[in-house]
Amino acid sequence: MTQPKRLHMIRSVRGQAQKKGRGPLFFLCVFFLVGALLGSVFSRLGGSHPQLASEFKVYFQASSQGDVPLTPLWTLVWEAVCWPLLLVLFSFGPLGVIGVPCIFLVRGFLLSYACTSFVAMYGLAGIGWNAVFFGVPALVLLPIIVCMGHWAFFNACRKLASHESTSVVLPSWSMLVCCGVLLVTCFALQGYFLPAWLPNLCKQLLLLTE
16 A cells, blocks of 8 residues: 555655746746837837838848858857856856846847847738748747756756755756757758758848838
8 A cells, every 4th residue: 555655645746846847937938928028019119110121121132142151150159059158157146046037038028129120120021031030049049048047047046045055956968968959950050051041032032022
């Protein structure tokens, strides 16, 4: 009769751990959504940006002809790792309890502001420009930010709750492997595949904006 009790205790402990893990993640996602909402509102208040739209159109025309130089590798690396590195820094102290949610708020604001501005400038064609210039980083890098942010916020809460210095809980191997695969995928898409497809994509989208 002791074995079923042990199994029940193990399952209850796992269930409690999963509930505790979902709470901070939901909290961080709320901050991201609030930032996205604020970014959309501020972008709409800014209008259609006609001068900026004309400058972007010149850049798109150059891209359609293949005249835009390739982005250096170190720039792609920095754009991919700057936010996760900032989250890692906040994981070492109780300041991360405030810093990590602020990062989610700012990241949601910047992404939403950029995407909404393209739609305001180009209408429905702006959705296509968003998919080309923001779709890849958003789909590939946002899961990394969510995973790293959840881990960093957990460590920051441990530092705040403990009166003594506690060691940082290292991320699991599965999370590190998944984040590594996503980073490699992002580098491959932005460094090799997207530049090859960019001229044709820009030509098709320019037809929609005329």
